[in-house]
Amino acid sequence: MPFTDALIIAVSGVSVVFLMLCILWLAMILIDKLVSFIESFERVSETNQKVVESEPAKQFAFGAMRDETWDRPIQKVIGIFTPKPDETPAAKKPAEPKPAPAATAATPVQPDGYAGELLLFDVDEKTAACLMAIVCDQTKIPLNELVFKSIRALD
Amino acid sequence: MNIFDILGKIFSESGFAGIFEDPRYLVMIIVAFVLLYLGIHKKYEPLLMVPIAFGVLLANLPRTGITDGLIHYLSLGVEYGIYPSLVFLGTGAMTDFGPLIANPSSLLMGAGAQFGIFTAFLMALLLGFEPKVAAAIGVIGGADGPTAILTASKLAMDYLPAIAIAAYSYMALIPMIQPPLMRLVTTETERKTVMKQARNVSKKERIIFPIAVTTFVVLLIPDTAPLVGMLMMGNLLKETGLTDRLSDTAQNALTNMVIIFLGLSVGAKAVAPTFLTFRTIEIIVLGLIAFCFSTIGGLLIGKIMYKVTGGKVNPLIGSAGVSAVPMAARVSQIEGQKANPSNYLLMHAMGPNVAGVIGSAVAAGFMLKIFGAF
Known part of the structure; x- marks a missing residue:
């Protein structure tokens, strides 16, 4: 394999790993936001329900x-x-x-x-x-x- | 027939005669003793080093035929990539991804610490290794035994023992290899940085995380499925709280059994004629280079994050991006405390540490994708 091809593969590999983990990073931020939203929504509705009931x-x-x-x-x-x-x-x-x-x-x-x-x-x-x-x-x-x-x- | 004929026959058919015929077996037996010494006395990754060393010993006792029977069948688990995946299942069940979820930017350090994989790949090519063998050697830099074994079993079966032994030896030597590099790359002020306590991670996030990671990563690089899929399945078993029995089995019984089979099979591949070559020494040296470059890559990303965040990230946690869990994180903690005794970096370092597991699986998947078809 020519060294230039190997170099391209190596650079691509580093890029893919970074890209992949960056996508994961974004996905984790989205998950965090989503979960926070769901939990706050649940908390509010739970509180409102308690207020009515108690x-x-x-x-x-x-x-x-x-x-x-x-x-x-x-x-x-x-x-x-x-x-x-x-x-x-x-x-x-x-x-x-x-x-x-x-x-x-x-x-x-x-x-x-x-x-x-x-x-x-x-x-x-x-x-x-x-x-x-x-x-x-x-x-x-x-x-x-x-x-x-x-x-x-x-x- | 007299007593001497009988004794002569016993001797001529014994393993001792085999050693006289090919003294390389004696060298390998000594190698096995050294590995056993390192595993038992020096405590270098004993859970794997002892079965590997014993496998080396068994396979190099001449005329046993064991490599055609028991070991042959056990080795099928390595050849088909079953054992490394099952080890990952157990690893996932034992791993707390909370620090990574709490601080997702750790993923960058996990990515930076895969730099050594590609550096070693290039160097191996320069030394004349075939591209697929070079790729398998490079994966040693991920400091992840099961990943290195899986890649080697698919790309460089002949070099599997050397790669596995190199990977586990360097993982065991992390407390010696990393600290000088950490002190070389970082400044005293950077090492003293105290990091804020990370946020709490909710159960919902912990459950969604393995499902999301599997979906994203495997869809993008399907070759990572055996490693990432099993790792995340193990983690999901742990986090649901409803599958405790399965999680317990994955963490203990299953992992222990697989480690015995894996270690024995890998060790038994190291027979004298194929192992005692100059190539083995080259692989071991390249593995060390890969490891050092990975450590430096993680530290450099850590330094960048230190600058970007205005000194809120201690760059020492970057070295934990090599995925030897949790030893690399412990080294970050120890070095951080040496610089500043009130520094507690362990949980912060666990983020890049587990990110490194994902990163090395992605890098290995990439190598398999590129070279698997050759």
């Missing part, structure tokens, strides 16, 4: 979680992102205790944007609120822009 579960609105028994420093931190009790209708209702092993809470969309469902596994609401406050504080992201799906106690 009117009695308003007690878990973040405002309602604020309780006189809370320590003052925690209240101070939580106060950064939770509405004041007098501003939240749900806060007027007493917070109901959640089952310890796996608690589910769903809330309707509040005017200030706090909504969604949070699953608690072996975590009480106070601890959950503290954790959310810490995450909010550390990431500097407002709580109404953070989405918590679940909080699980580690062994």
